Amino acid sequence: MVVAAVGLVSAVTACDATPEAAPTGSTVSAPTEPQVSTSPGEFPVPPLRLPSVAPGAACPVTESKPWANPDQAPRVIGSGPLYPIASYFPDNALPLRDRNQDGSYTVKARWLAAGYTGPVLVRVGRIDGPGSASMQFSYLGESRDDGHHAVLTNPDTDLPATTTVSGPGCYAYQVDGTSFSYTVVFRAAPA
Numbered sequence: 001m002v003v004a005a006v007g008l009v010s011a012v013t014a015c016d017a018t019p020e021a022a023p024t025g026s027t028v029s030a031p032t033e034p035q036v037s038t039s040p041g042e043f044p045v046p047p048l049r050l051p052s053v054a055p056g057a058a059c060p061v062t063e064s065k066p067w068a069n070p071d072q073a074p075r076v077i078g079s080g081p082l083y084p085i086a087s088y089f090p091d092n093a094l095p096l097r098d099r100n101q102d103g104s105y106t107v108k109a110r111w112l113a114a115g116y117t118g119p120v121l122v123r124v125g126r127i128d129g130p131g132s133a134s135m136q137f138s139y140l141g142e143s144r145d146d147g148h149h150a151v152l153t154n155p156d157t158d159l160p161a162t163t164t165v166s167g168p169g170c171y172a173y174q175v176d177g178t179s180f181s182y183t184v185v186f187r188a189a190p191a
Helices: 003-017
Strands: 064-066 075-077 082-085 091-097 105-108 112-113 118-126 133-137 141-143 147-152 156-159 161-167 170-179 181-190
Touching: 082 170, 091 105, 091 161, 118 161, 133 147
Parallel strands: 075 082, 091 181
Antiparallel strands: 064 075, 082 112, 105 161, 112 156, 118 133, 118 147, 118 170, 133 161, 141 147, 170 181
């Protein structure tokens, strides 16, 4: 019994012991597999790949589609899992009403997330000529990586947001997450 107790104490002591430093001149091999971040907000930022449209050409807007839950929204735009709600884009256009002091327009545009948790990055740009654009979720995330970054923790999220554009034209959102990247093309036009 004394032998078993001594053996147990020796085993516990060995587990708690600080490992010895590697001898001078020895090498420690690096792991062969890449290290993956376990932080829920980190993912590699994909390159921005917005389509382009010749000045004066028709804007190839992304068509809306019916939404499964009409109590949330009758129609959405894009392939998802994040969708701008189509009713904020009547006639496939973001309605420009009141100008900001700098000459730009800021318009409310609600989004829905369905079946996805994790980081998202939404970037937006004008694709038919010079101009600027941005978007942000109203209560979630931060400006980062030339867009708006947020971490969705609920697989079904209602996302109030605003989109700011420099003026009428053809624009595109690029929506990136850990398992998707897609664009949503829309017009901005006077209301």
